[in-house]
Amino acid sequence: MNWSDEETVAQITENPHLQYFIGFPAIQEKAPFDASFTIHFRKRLDSSLINQVNEWIVEAQMQKTEPKQPKQNDDDDSHGGMASTEKAPLKPNNDPEPTNQGKLLIDATCVPADIVYPTDLRLLNDAREKLEGMIDTLHEPYQGLQRNHRTYRKKARKEYLAIAKQRNPRQKTLRKAIGKQLNFVRRNLLQIEKLADPGGLESLSRRQYRELLVIQELYHQQRYMHESKTHQVNDWIVSIEQPYVRPIVRGKDDANVEFGAEI
Numbered sequence: 142m143n144w145s146d147e148e149t150v151a152q153i154t155e156n157p158h159l160q161y162f163i164g165f166p167a168i169q170e171k172a173p174f175d176a177s178f179t180i181h182f183r184k185r186l187d188s189s190l191i192n193q194v195n196e197w198i199v200e201a202q203m204q205k206t207e208p209k210q211p212k213q214n215d216d217d218d219s220h221g222g223m224a225s226t227e228k229a230p231l232k233p234n235n236d237p238e239p240t241n242q243g244k245l246l247i248d249a250t251c252v253p254a255d256i257v258y259p260t261d262l263r264l265l266n267d268a269r270e271k272l273e274g275m276i277d278t279l280h281e282p283y284q285g286l287q288r289n290h291r292t293y294r295k296k297a298r299k300e301y302l303a304i305a306k307q308r309n310p311r312q313k314t315l316r317k318a319i320g321k322q323l324n325f326v327r328r329n330l331l332q333i334e335k336l337a338d339p340g341g342l343e344s345l346s347r348r349q350y351r352e353l354l355v356i357q358e359l360y361h362q363q364r365y366m367h368e369s370k371t372h373q374v375n376d377w378i379v380s381i382e383q384p385y386v387r388p389i390v391r392g393k394d395d396a397n398v399e400f401g402a403e404i
Contacts, residue, residue: 146176251389253401259379259388261363262315265322266301267381268356269294272329275349279336282344290332297325319367326360355384 144152150172153159157168165173257263273292280289304310304318333353342350359378366374379400380386391399 146179149179150174150176251391251399251401251403253399254380254383254386256380256383256386256400259400261319261366262301262304262322264359264379264381265319265326265363266297266305268359269297269322269325269329271349271352271381272326272333272356275345275353276329276332276336278344278346278349279333279340279342282340290336292329292332293325297322316367319363323360323364323367326356327364330357330360352381355381358384 153163154170154172160168160173163173273294276290276292300318300321304315307314310318342353345353355378359381362374362378366372377388378384379388385402386400387403388398388400389403390397393399
């Protein structure tokens with residue numbers, strides 16, 4: 142498997158089959174030994190012993206897969222001293238025929254996605270930054286003809302970092318910051334609507350246009366949750382790049398909620 146010593150210890154800790162293989166009488170959840178001890182185990186198993194074990198494995202496998210040759214009938218009593226040229230019939234295989242029994246139960250209900258842990262404040266900040274890029278793209282054909290629309294991006298970035306750098310901000314402070322970011326996002330959406338009136342949205346790339354549609358729905362969801370003071374909404378968007386990802390409560394010890402596409 143090309144595992145490192147640390148990874149080997151971690152795999153043994155998480156895998157009951159490996160624990161059984163090395164002789165544990167019961168499953169344990171702590172590491173059986175330190176990763177530095179593996180060098181002593183390797184000294185006890187030199188290369189000659191490993192090669193011998195490999196030869197035993199190959200030999201045993203070849204004996205299992207080697208086809209059995211049918212025996213010829215050499216009884217010449219009933220054929221006047223002549224050996225029979227007919228081949229002996231193959232003996233039937235004594236192995237039982239495989240049958241389908243039972244049902245296969247699939248327990249997985251979520252395909253985990255590799256996304257940053259979503260928070261309302263971070264999602265709105267990402268949406269605001271993407272909208273600012275779209276405003277710059279839409280204004281590019283009018284460069285030199287008219288001034289770009291004001292987005293207050295420096296002020297919005299400063300407002301976001303003031304809360305994001307805090308370890309545990311107060312609920313009232315966090316709610317106020319989310320309200321400010323909602324206003325920035327709303328302002329940017331209105332600016333894009335004004336820029337789209339004369340020339341449309343053809344200058345946006347396909348990715349930007351797709352993200353614009355996602356951000357519009359994200360804004361409506363976040364505005365609804367902010368005004369109704371709730372944290373539940375249907376089809377909750379937790380990633381702008383992957384809008385199909387949903388939060389799924391799994392009840393695991395390490396992560397109560399997983400983020401991924403539902404099966």
